[in-house]
Amino acid sequence: MKKFVMMAACVALAACGSNETAEVEPVDTTVAADPATATGDMSGTYEVKMADGSVVMQTVNPDGTYVDMTNGTETERGTWRAEGDKMCFDPTGDGAEACYSATAPGADGTFTTIGPDGMETGSTVRKIEVDAGNQMMPAE
Numbered sequence: 528m529k530k531f532v533m534m535a536a537c538v539a540l541a542a543c544g545s546n547e548t549a550e551v552e553p554v555d556t557t558v559a560a561d562p563a564t565a566t567g568d569m570s571g572t573y574e575v576k577m578a579d580g581s582v583v584m585q586t587v588n589p590d591g592t593y594v595d596m597t598n599g600t601e602t603e604r605g606t607w608r609a610e611g612d613k614m615c616f617d618p619t620g621d622g623a624e625a626c627y628s629a630t631a632p633g634a635d636g637t638f639t640t641i642g643p644d645g646m647e648t649g650s651t652v653r654k655i656e657v658d659a660g661n662q663m664m665p666a667e
Contacts, residue, residue: 574652582597
């Protein structure tokens with residue numbers, strides 16, 4: 528924003544000058560994203576429809592932990608981190624860390640995960656909200 532204001536001020540000042548044409552150098556007006564907010568707040572609860580049709584409810588906590596639940600039973604927990612455009616999940620125990628990226632969200636907010644091998648996993652994900660009554664509802 529500051530660069531835009533400075534550029535506008537320079538253009539206005541130049542307009543007050545002579546009739547001579549001067550070559551204007553392009554100004555970079557892009558603003559770098561704050562790394563802490565570049566991907567938004569990833570914490571929340573997600574409904575993950577696996578390729579086999581099963582559904583996993585994954586809660587991603589702001590403290591860097593996550594919990595997966597299937598049919599009300601905990602199936603996995605561990606830590607997560609963002610690495611560029613990927614989310615990396617490291618399960619507690621002997622499981623290896625795996626990093627996933629995603630397709631662009633559709634109109635309904637769902638996206639498909641892309642596995643560590645660069646191939647779509649067949650799983651679709653959508654962020655949901657949990658209300659006070661513990662009922663899960665689609666995020667708006």
